[in-house]
């Protein structure tokens with residue numbers, strides 16, 4: 001049965017999940033998404049626009065505005081922007097992944113994140129359960145490549161890291177498995193955009209990023 005608003009996926013497909021506040025979405029997100037599709041051999045990527053990041057203190061703009069903005073920014077036939085977590089009522093990534101695996105039997109999920117998130121991954125709720133459930137693909141981010149590689153999660157799961165040449169098989173690996181993709185890096189961040197004042201809660205500003 002297909003629940004309202006849940007994207008379609010069939011058993012055997014490899015679906016990358018990029019969770020984020022997307023407050024607002026920017027070209028850096030687009031860049032890592034396209035890179036992830038190629039480098040990690042994904043069939044699809046779903047953006048999970050989260051109701052709120054459990055580790056962030058500032059409240060994001062309303063989710064409907066962030067989804068609208070994300071859909072305007074990310075237009076690619078293999079990418080779907082979703083508000084799945086709001087629909088499932090999950091707040092923590094471990095819960096979200098467990099619910100998706102239950103709902104989409106046979107679909108191979110890969111969790112995606114920028115290198116900044118790997119540095120604090122060991123602070124996420126049930127982060128080892130995430131590692132046990134799905135392969136993880138990490139994308140380089142300015143300033144975070146070294147700290148990510150030295151992070152607690154990277155050290156604990158040192159043996160489970162794929163060499164870059166094998167990263168295209170990530171979705172077919174049994175968890176735990178992870179890969180780090182080095183790629184030309186984008187300096188963009190939502191924080192920087194919010195600081196320009198071009199994105200305020202409730203206001204959608206549709207300008208090409210980088211202006």
Ligand SMILES: Nc1ncnc2c1ncn2[C@@H]1O[C@H](COP(=O)(O)OP(=O)(O)OP(=O)(O)O)[C@@H](O)[C@H]1O
Nearest residue numbers: 019020021022028113114140141186188189190191
């Ligand atoms: N420029 C970038 N390079 C690599 N990864 C990125 C980049 N921007 C965002 N990401 C990754 O995309 C995911 C969602 O990011 P998020 O929505 O938090 O955007 P952000 O720019 O990091 O926001 P903020 O500045 O508010 O922390 C995270 O895993 C983050 O690491």
Ligand SMILES: O=C(O)c1ccc[n+]([C@@H]2O[C@H](COP(=O)([O-])O)[C@@H](O)[C@H]2O)c1
Nearest residue numbers: 019020021050053055092093094124125
């Ligand atoms: O589950 C957790 O404990 C947890 C802690 C911090 C961040 N996350 C998730 O990480 C993703 C990136 O968050 P953000 O706000 O940095 O874009 C998003 O999907 C969050 O829900 C998850």
